[in-house]
Amino acid sequence: MKRKWILLKITLLLAGLIFLLAFTNKKYQLREVHTVKKMIDYAHGNHFVTEKIVDSILKKAHPDYPHMQMKRVNTRDMEYLLNKDDYISYANVYLENDGVLHAEIKQQIPVLRVHKGEEEYYITDRKKRIPLSKEFSAKVLIADGEIDLNDYKGLVELAQNINEDNLLKNLIAGIRKERENSFILFVDDGDYILELGELENLKTKLENFKVFHTEYVQKSADIPYKKFNLRFNNQIVATK
Incomplete structure (x- = not known):
């Protein structure tokens, strides 16, 4: 009897955990990106790339940019389009769980x-x-x-x-x-x-x-x- 009670408790605990994870994931997918942080390297004094240019490139990857649902954000597509630009030597795009999208840009020198x-x-x-x-x-x-x-x-x-x-x-x-x-x-x-x-x-x-x-x-x-x-x-x- 005691063993059955333990098994029941474990089953209920796992069910609750699965429900919580599913709920959290669903909530995450419905959330929108609320901030886009663009970090452009101007250390060498070059200004080929501006925030406006970065915005226009990212919008090609996501027509609803910058108001995107987090589940729809494809950082690989964003990086690909940024790296195709003549004046960008390296781009790194990543999304944090808190809804902040980061775009790190290094310019050609x-x-x-x-x-x-x-x-x-x-x-x-x-x-x-x-x-x-x-x-x-x-x-x-x-x-x-x-x-x-x-x-x-x-x-x-x-x-x-x-x-x-x-x-x-x-x-x-x-x-x-x-x-x-x-x-x-x-x-x-x-x-x-x-x-x-x-x-x-x-x-x-x-x-x-x-x-x-x-x-x-x-x-x-x-x-x-x-x-x-x-x-x-x-x-x-x-x-x-």
């Missing part, structure tokens, strides 16, 4: 703006080509010439080396591809150019020029040369 004939576009730090934006214009180095996909890796490395150095960042104004495997740099403080050559041994070439600039260019009132060749690892050749 352009390091170069390319002029190639009538074409203009950016190259990002991930060596990806993205179009210019009507929303925002990034302050980055300009590169022109017949630049192709094979040049992206070297150009990104070159731009990053320049941007990470205070002297070079304030001195180098632009990059030009003259012909295959031959690049030159334009400077802001004089009527001369730097012949870089191939996009190889970039750190060595730039370090050599920094020493030369400090020891010679900064101490000279007049520079009689029009060109400095950085192609060689151990010397800089000046040409009038």
Whole structure:
């Protein structure tokens, strides 16, 4: 008799638990998303992506956005559409049980703006080509010439080396591809150019020029040369 009573209590307890879970789940499914938190990374000073743009993309995933029933929210679809955007490098969307939808956005980081004939576009730090934006214009180095996909890796490395150095960042104004495997740099403080050559041994070439600039260019009132060749690892050749 005692065993039957225990079994009955266990059965009733399980039934009550199942009912409670079913009720909670039903209540959860009927609840609506009440807050959308959009976290856009502006750490690098880029403003390609705005909250308005994020809203318009999320609305494509859910026509009833932002007033969605929680059971209908498909975060995978939202992430997919966000990650398809040219200016978004990473998107993470998740929904909390309290009805808060989170959208975390990392933007593309352009390091170069390319002029190639009538074409203009950016190259990002991930060596990806993205179009210019009507929303925002990034302050980055300009590169022109017949630049192709094979040049992206070297150009990104070159731009990053320049941007990470205070002297070079304030001195180098632009990059030009003259012909295959031959690049030159334009400077802001004089009527001369730097012949870089191939996009190889970039750190060595730039370090050599920094020493030369400090020891010679900064101490000279007049520079009689029009060109400095950085192609060689151990010397800089000046040409009038």
